[in-house]
Amino acid sequence: MVDFGAGSDVPTISADESALLSQRYGPLAQAVRELIDATIRTEADDTTIREVTTAVRQMTGRLRAGILSDSPGMRYVVNGRPLAWGNAVIGLRNPIAPPLVIHHGENGHCWSDFHLGAAYEGPPSLVHGGVSALVLDHLLGEAASDGLTKPLFTGTITVKYLRGTPLGPLRAEASVYRRERIKTYARGHISDAAGITVEAEGVFIMPAWARDGLD
CATH class of the missing domain: 3.10.129.10 (Hotdog Thioesterase)
Structure with a gap:
């Protein structure tokens, strides 16, 4: 455990574990980034918009059915550096981040x-x-x-x-x-x-x- 704040010990994981988690969650966040861009710029018709809206809500429901972390930001440390996956600038799992x-x-x-x-x-x-x-x-x-x-x-x-x-x-x-x-x-x-x-x-x-x- 590494202390990055009063009472906020963060578990350390190996580089291999980090790579596996990145491979699991990184593509999802990137797909949502692409969805955000398409949502802003689309000129699709009413039917397409309704169908996509329904599909997105269904997919969101499937993700919410899993366990949601109460601490989405700094989850792990690798080689002394925190994996700030929820960060708005560098967060691998944050679709708002470029990253x-x-x-x-x-x-x-x-x-x-x-x-x-x-x-x-x-x-x-x-x-x-x-x-x-x-x-x-x-x-x-x-x-x-x-x-x-x-x-x-x-x-x-x-x-x-x-x-x-x-x-x-x-x-x-x-x-x-x-x-x-x-x-x-x-x-x-x-x-x-x-x-x-x-x-x-x-x-x-x-x-x-x-x-x-x-x-």
């Missing part, structure tokens, strides 16, 4: 190449500003926490929108630029093929239960 795959380099640097489609639209053909902030909050947190291996929570985050972020292929990067006892400072950005569209800076704070006299 981002985060890569980590040296000195707190991380990045992700990803795609945002119709489900993330704000202004026409552009990513919703709140979604950009969500992505950057997570990426800065990944950098600050060394890949979610340290307990840190967002204290403040400042987002600067340089121009509209187009739907489609994007890249996000973040890095740590200062650490002060219980606080870690990170900055990052989102870019498209033409350059940076959104910048952010954040302060991430170690919770009281994890400080061990660092205050």
Whole structure:
């Protein structure tokens, strides 16, 4: 068990077990992502919509007939890193998540190449500003926490929108630029093929239960 919060021990599983669970649940979440995209963009006729609605409700009922977890988010830890399957940005089992795959380099640097489609639209053909902030909050947190291996929570985050972020292929990067006892400072950005569209800076704070006299 690994402690990622006061009273929130998380069981450790092997990489092989993680792979098996990913193979089981990952395709379902991806299919629902595709359904969400199709739901937004379809121009099907009334009959088709009614039939699909009935079918979706039937499938949902079958899934609900199983055991539903009371803790859908962080279920397991593999190699010291939590499998945050319910996370809205990286969650393998969360159809709302794109999901981002985060890569980590040296000195707190991380990045992700990803795609945002119709489900993330704000202004026409552009990513919703709140979604950009969500992505950057997570990426800065990944950098600050060394890949979610340290307990840190967002204290403040400042987002600067340089121009509209187009739907489609994007890249996000973040890095740590200062650490002060219980606080870690990170900055990052989102870019498209033409350059940076959104910048952010954040302060991430170690919770009281994890400080061990660092205050």
